[in-house]
Amino acid sequence: MAVVIRKQESIEGAEAIRTFLQEKGLDYESFSTPEGISPLLGQKGLNDAEKEEVLSSLEYRFEDLKKKYGYKARDLVVLHDEVPGIDEVLAKFDKLHIHTDEEVRYIIDGSGIFGFIIGGEKFEVHVSKGDFLSIPANTNHWFTLDEKKRIKAVRYFKDNSGWVPVYVDESKVLVH
Numbered sequence: 001m002a003v004v005i006r007k008q009e010s011i012e013g014a015e016a017i018r019t020f021l022q023e024k025g026l027d028y029e030s031f032s033t034p035e036g037i038s039p040l041l042g043q044k045g046l047n048d049a050e051k052e053e054v055l056s057s058l059e060y061r062f063e064d065l066k067k068k069y070g071y072k073a074r075d076l077v078v079l080h081d082e083v084p085g086i087d088e089v090l091a092k093f094d095k096l097h098i099h100t101d102e103e104v105r106y107i108i109d110g111s112g113i114f115g116f117i118i119g120g121e122k123f124e125v126h127v128s129k130g131d132f133l134s135i136p137a138n139t140n141h142w143f144t145l146d147e148k149k150r151i152k153a154v155r156y157f158k159d160n161s162g163w164v165p166v167y168v169d170e171s172k173v174l175v176h
Ligand SMILES: [Fe+2]
Pocket: 093, 097, 098, 099, 103, 141, 142, 143, 165
């Protein structure tokens, strides 16, 4: 379950988080833990066949999300401290950026931190297993792992071509 960290307060509970994030233009859902894939989720890393097995076991979720949001493709990102070049991978996304397509993540294992600057407010969404988050195109955000350095996240796409970070100068969008 996610936690939202604002300057003055934390927001907990799926409904309160959904309401807060909706006001910011983000879609958030808290899904129950998927069954039938737990042995693989317990592994730190997954090979391509194991990733496909996990994705196949989540096909029902993909079908639901296709109908609701119109996604066309999905893949699985597995990050942990032994991934070669993990710091370089994280360095691409831990600075404020936007995409020209939406960024959609369904966290199925581990945890991480999305940061945002929306409407001049900076806040963090600490995501973990079961959290689904859709960040619209052109939304100022960043992402990093927490101290556990481990996450498995399904990515859903309507269009693969928009998947390049466009960096944003924080001082131009943050209201102090
Ligand atoms: Fe991003």
